[in-house]
Amino acid sequence: MAQQDDVFKKIVSHAKEYGFVFQSSEIYDGLSAVYDYGQNGVELKNNIKRYWWDAMTLLHENIVGIDSAIFMHPTIWKASGHVDAFNDPLIDNRDSKKRYRADVLIEEDIAKLDDKIEKEVAKARKRFGDSFDEALFRQTNPRIADIAKEREELHERFSQAMNDNNLEELRQIIVDRQIVCPVSGTKNWTEVRQFNLMFRTEMGSTAEGAMNVYLRPETAQGIFVNFLNVQKTGRMRIPFGIAQIGKAFRNEIVARQFIFRMREFEQMEMQFFVRPGSELEWFRQWKEARLRWHKALGMGDDKYRYHDHEKLAHYANAATDIEFRMPFGFKEVEGIHSRTNFDLSQHEKFSGKKIQYFDPELNESYTPYVIETSIGVDRMFLSVLCSSYEEQQLDGGDKRVVLHLPAPLAPVKCAVMPLVKKDGLPEKAREIVSDLKFDFATHYDEKDSIGKRYRRQDAIGTPFCITVDHQTLEDNTVTLRERDSMEQTRVNIADLHRLIHDRVSINSLLRKLS
Ligand code: GAP
Numbered sequence: 001m002a003q004q005d006d007v008f009k010k011i012v013s014h015a016k017e018y019g020f021v022f023q024s025s026e027i028y029d030g031l032s033a034v035y036d037y038g039q040n041g042v043e044l045k046n047n048i049k050r051y052w053w054d055a056m057t058l059l060h061e062n063i064v065g066i067d068s069a070i071f072m073h074p075t076i077w078k079a080s081g082h083v084d085a086f087n088d089p090l091i092d093n094r095d096s097k098k099r100y101r102a103d104v105l106i107e108e109d110i111a112k113l114d115d116k117i118e119k120e121v122a123k124a125r126k127r128f129g130d131s132f133d134e135a136l137f138r139q140t141n142p143r144i145a146d147i148a149k150e151r152e153e154l155h156e157r158f159s160q161a162m163n164d165n166n167l168e169e170l171r172q173i174i175v176d177r178q179i180v181c182p183v184s185g186t187k188n189w190t191e192v193r194q195f196n197l198m199f200r201t202e203m204g205s206t207a208e209g210a211m212n213v214y215l216r217p218e219t220a221q222g223i224f225v226n227f228l229n230v231q232k233t234g235r236m237r238i239p240f241g242i243a244q245i246g247k248a249f250r251n252e253i254v255a256r257q258f259i260f261r262m263r264e265f266e267q268m269e270m271q272f273f274v275r276p277g278s279e280l281e282w283f284r285q286w287k288e289a290r291l292r293w294h295k296a297l298g299m300g301d302d303k304y305r306y307h308d309h310e311k312l313a314h315y316a317n318a319a320t321d322i323e324f325r326m327p328f329g330f331k332e333v334e335g336i337h338s339r340t341n342f343d344l345s346q347h348e349k350f351s352g353k354k355i356q357y358f359d360p361e362l363n364e365s366y367t368p369y370v371i372e373t374s375i376g377v378d379r380m381f382l383s384v385l386c387s388s389y390e391e392q393q394l395d396g397g398d399k400r401v402v403l404h405l406p407a408p409l410a411p412v413k414c415a416v417m418p419l420v421k422k423d424g425l426p427e428k429a430r431e432i433v434s435d436l437k438f439d440f441a442t443h444y445d446e447k448d449s450i451g452k453r454y455r456r457q458d459a460i461g462t463p464f465c466i467t468v469d470h471q472t473l474e475d476n477t478v479t480l481r482e483r484d485s486m487e488q489t490r491v492n493i494a495d496l497h498r499l500i501h502d503r504v505s506i507n508s509l510l511r512k513l514s
Contacts, residue, residue, distance in 0.1 A: 008327040011389050012258050014401065018460050020044065020385065021259060033255030033263045040460050041381070043411030043441060045266075048380050049245050051408065051506050052268045055293055056243040059514050063241035063270065064234055068222025070247060071203065071213050079350035080221050080343060081315075082214075087194040088253055089170055093181035094188040100181075101254045102170045102192045106158050109177050113151040120144055163311060167192040197250045199263075215249035220372060222246070223271045224343045227368075228355055231273075238357055238368055239282065241272040245377070257328060259378040266377035273368040275359065276341065282371045283318045283338040289513075290336055290373050291322060296512040297406040299387040305330060315342030322375075324383040333383055334375035341367040384409060388461060403461030404484055406509070413440035413504045414464040414496075415457045421446050429468040432478070432493060440500055458483060464500055 015021040019038035023030040037045055056063050077083050089102040120143055125132045138144060154177070161169035171192045180187055198217050202210040216222065223242045230242055245268045255261050274282045287306070295301055302325075309319040318338040323330040344367050348355040356365040388403040407413070416433050418425035426446055436442045443462070445453050450467065457465050465481040472478050472493075479488045480499060491499060502508065 004327040007389070008258075008386070010391075011327070011386055014389060014459070015041070015258075015385060020460075033252055033261065035259050035262060035378075040411040044384070044405070044409055045377060045381055047409040047411070047506070048377060048384065049266075049268065051509055052293075052375070053243065053245060054506055054510055055513055056241070056270055059510060060241065062236070062239060063243055063272075064230060064236070065243045065245075066223065066226055066230060067246065068219070068226060068244060070216050070249075072216060072221065072225065074211065074213055075350050076221050076225060076347070077198065077214050077217075079346040080224075081346070082198060082217055083196070086197050086217060088197060089167055089192045090195045090253060091171065091174065091192045092190040093184055093186065094190060095186045096181050096184035098181060098183050099253060102167075102174060103158075103162060104254045105179050106154075106170070106173055106177070109179055110151060110155055110158070113147055113154070116147050117144055117151075120147070159311070167194070195251075195253065197252065199249050199251055216247075217250050218248050218374070219244045219246045219267045219269045220271060220374065221343070223269065224347055224370075227273070227344060228353075231357065238359060239272060239274045239278075241270050243268070243270040245269075257326075259382050260326070260331065262378055267374060268377055268380075269372065269374045271339075272371040272373075273357070274371060275362075276366055276369050279338050279340070279369040279371060280318060283336065286371050286373055287320055287336050290334060290375075292513060294322060294324075294334075296509050297384070297409070299384070299406065303383075303387060307332065313337075315339055324379075324387075326383065326386050331379075333379045334373065337372045337374070339370045339372050341369050343370065344368060400455055400458050402458040402483065405461035405463075407463040407504045408506045408509050410461045410463055410504065411441065412443050412457070412460060412462045414466055414500055415443040415445050415453070415462050416466045416468065417445050417450060417453050419450060419467055419469040423470065424473060425468050425470070428472055429466075432466060432468065432496070436496065436500070439497065440504060454481065454486075463504055466496065 018040060020041035022036045022038055024034035024036050025031045053065065057065050090099055091102045091105070092099050120141065121134060121137065124137050124141070125134065154173070157169075157173060160166075161173065171189065174189060175187065178187060199215040200212055201215065203213045204210045223244055226242070230236060231240070246266065247264060248267050249264050252261050252263055255263060259265075272282060272286065291304060291306070294304055304325075305323050307321040307323050307330075309321070312319055316337050317340055320336050321332040322334040322336070324333045344355050348367065355367065357368050358365045384405060385403070388405045390402050390404060392400050392402055394400060414436060416429045416436070418429040429444060429446070433442050433444045443457070445456070447453070454465055461483070463483050465483075467479045467481065467488075469479070476493045477490050478493055478496070480491045480496070481488045
């Protein structure tokens with residue numbers, strides 16, 4: 001675990017050092033859980049968004065996109081349930097004056113029991129060496145059985161309290177488990193209270209009568225309230241989908257793990273409107289389609305798993321998360337929910353406008369059911385960064401840090417380098433850049449030794465380096481160095497475009513999906 005923490009710390013500092021992610025307002029000591037994307041980060045993020053957007057809108061003739069405003073009529077959030085129920089249970093420590101999410105304190109306590117089990121296994125593995133039968137040990141060791149039982153009982157009690165929204169019981173669990181504040185080390189806890197996660201602000205001057213509005217906590221509602229606009233103007237027939245990418249805001253209390261949980265973040269959401277009764281079949285199809293989208297990036301199929309929800313929100317009749325193995329464990333990156341007709345019905349009720357679809361095949365009107373796919377851009381970014389980072393020990397004692405980014409997502413696709421800064425090589429290299437730059441993000445680099453230049457590109461995940469040398473002037477060939485294998489091949493300048501395109505185009509990913 002400690003080793004994984006170290007790796008994660010290195011990834012975070014690498015992200016800063018190479019212009020991917022900066023702490024927001026850093027020169028003013030930062031703003032907690034808010035981040036800025038740097039020159040390389042914004043390109044990687046844009047490529048992730050492009051891959052998602054094209055997979056939705058180009059590959060499906062029945063999915064269209066929109067871009068709705070962040071500010072919306074406040075009644076929308078009443079209708080959606082966010083005003084009344086978008087809460088976290090909070091608890092304060094009276095000595096440190098620090099505030100915590102009660103559920104997170106308990107989840108961490110459960111995780112400690114998991115760690116204890118793993119430590120017992122690790123100790124036994126060391127003791128027994130090659131003859132160690134891990135599965136048998138886990139099944140039969142009495143110490144492990146005791147910890148597992150304790151964990152199970154705690155988990156059961158916690159789930160029950162969360163299901164019943166029983167704040168007193170959550171506090172009692174914290175007291176009974178003797179959980180202490182990580183800052184003060186004391187058990188001097190307040191009551192548990194509900195805390196709404198939406199940011200509120202005022203629109204209009206007070207003289208005109210200001211209106212309380214919210215920064216949207218999800219982009220989905222912008223799609224629901226535009227359902228009729230898009231369906232009618234686009235002459236859409238069910239089943240069809242509306243996709244949107246945009247910022248969302250949540251006043252997260254436990255904001256940790258870098259860009260995993262932020263207060264301002266970006267979502268890519270698609271609501272797919274279907275006939276009532278067909279939703280579970282569509283849910284199944286979207287669940288598979290979304291996992292295919294992730295796996296097409298080639299980051300390793302074993303890094304993903306589904307987490308099917310046992311406890312469903314009152315409006316859902318099926319839900320699953322796609323989790324990714326981050327250095328700090330398997331974590332949710334995307335949610336796929338069968339949301340029934342809850343949202344459209346609620347907006348019909350609160351707006352007083354009829355929101356129905358006339359189905360010409362059935363010759364009847366109904367409120368469509370909805371399958372939602374919802375993925376966080378920043379979490380996706382983090383999963384790509386974490387799975388790409390590698391410190392490699394090279395032959396000859398040399399070391400390199402390389403980002404094995406999926407080539408279509410890399411911020412820079414190729415870097416062109418004259419071997420030396422004279423003899424007409426820079427001019428030749430510039431000529432190549434002038435040609436490639438229309439299709440690929442291309443860097444020109446002539447500073448430092450060629451080895452150092454390769455390392456700089458490896459560190460930002462550039463899939464190709466092109467080196468111009470004296471032979472280039474004679475026969476129009478260059479060396480093309482591939483990032484992961486570091487192999488160099490001599491190729492014709494005329495072939496560069498094709499060779500690079502085959503590897504780095506988003507189309508190459510999309511083709512795997514269709
Ligand atoms: N419309 C459904 C919805 O918003 P959600 O599970 O709350 O569902 C969907 O959020 C996705 O948004 C999550 O899977 C995650 O990737 C991302 N997300 C949610 N809260 C986030 C946060 N505070 N910081 C970064 N990403 C977040």
